[in-house]
Amino acid sequence: MDQKTALVTGAARGIGLATTDLFLEQGWRVVMVDRDESELVQAAAGRRDVYAVARDVSQPEEVTSMIRDALAWGGRIDALVNNAGVADFGPIEDTDFPRWRRVMETNLDGVFLCSQAALPALKQSRGAILNIASISGLRASTLRVAYGTSKAAVIQLTRQQAAELGEYGIRANCVCPGPVRTKLALAVHSQAIIDAYHDAIPLNRYGTEREIAEVITFLCSERASYVTGQIIAADGGFEATGVGLPALRGQ
Numbered sequence: 001m002d003q004k005t006a007l008v009t010g011a012a013r014g015i016g017l018a019t020t021d022l023f024l025e026q027g028w029r030v031v032m033v034d035r036d037e038s039e040l041v042q043a044a045a046g047r048r049d050v051y052a053v054a055r056d057v058s059q060p061e062e063v064t065s066m067i068r069d070a071l072a073w074g075g076r077i078d079a080l081v082n083n084a085g086v087a088d089f090g091p092i093e094d095t096d097f098p099r100w101r102r103v104m105e106t107n108l109d110g111v112f113l114c115s116q117a118a119l120p121a122l123k124q125s126r127g128a129i130l131n132i133a134s135i136s137g138l139r140a141s142t143l144r145v146a147y148g149t150s151k152a153a154v155i156q157l158t159r160q161q162a163a164e165l166g167e168y169g170i171r172a173n174c175v176c177p178g179p180v181r182t183k184l185a186l187a188v189h190s191q192a193i194i195d196a197y198h199d200a201i202p203l204n205r206y207g208t209e210r211e212i213a214e215v216i217t218f219l220c221s222e223r224a225s226y227v228t229g230q231i232i233a234a235d236g237g238f239e240a241t242g243v244g245l246p247a248l249r250g251q
Helices: 014-025 037-044 060-074 097-125 145-168 183-188 191-200 209-220
Strands: 005-009 029-034 050-054 079-082 128-132 171-177 231-234
Touching (some): 005 014, 005 060, 005 097, 014 029, 014 209, 029 037, 029 060, 037 050, 050 060, 079 097, 079 209, 128 145, 128 209, 145 171, 145 231, 171 209, 209 231
Parallel strands (some): 005 079, 029 050, 128 171, 171 231
16 A cells, blocks of 8 residues: 555556556556547556556546546555547637537546546645646647647646645646657658658657656656646757747758
C-alpha cells in the first residue's frame, strides 16, 4: 500500500501508453483507462503492476465507477494524468454543434469529471493532477476551432485547479505537446506537412511519445514538489517561434 499509484486515461496507445511504461519503470503502479476495451486489454497484457479499466471519461457515471474500481485495486491515487482526448480537425463552417460537443465532452468535460471524482483520493495522498492540453491550446491554427478551444480551456482549468487545490497539497500542471511521432500523426500528416513542421520547429523534428512522458512523470513526482499551476510546452520550441519566418533563421 506504500507503492504509489497513477491513474492514466487514454492509456491504450500513444502518449498515455508511453507514460504508463515510464511510471512502471519508476516503481509506480498504474491504473490504465481507455474506452477502447480491446486495445486496452491488449496494451495491459504482459505488463506487471497495471490494472485495466475500460471507461468513457465523458460519462459521469463511468468516471465514478472508474475511481471506485481504481481505489479497490490500488488503495490510493497519487497522480491523475488526464490524457484521454479526441482530435477532430475541420473548418469552422463545417463544425456543427454535435461535432463541437464530441470534442468538448472528452477533451474538456472528461478532464473536469475525472479530476473532481479523484479529489478525495488526491487529498489523502496530497497528490498531483497532470492535464494534457496541446500546442493548439497556446497558439491558434486553421481547422482547429473545437480542438484548439478545448485545449485552451484545459489550460485555464489547470490554473483554476492549482489555485483552489493547493491548500490540500494537490499540485496541478499542464503539458502541451507539439507535433509528436504517434501512429495517428504519421498516418494523417503528408510529407509536405511533416516538412513544414520541421521548418517551423527550432529543433527541426517531431517529438517522441517517450519525451512527452518524461515531462509528465517528472511533474507528477516529488522532484516537482514545488511546481504547480504551470503550463509546459513540450514542443521543440514551436510555440516560442510564434509567427516568425523559418526561412530567416539561417540568415
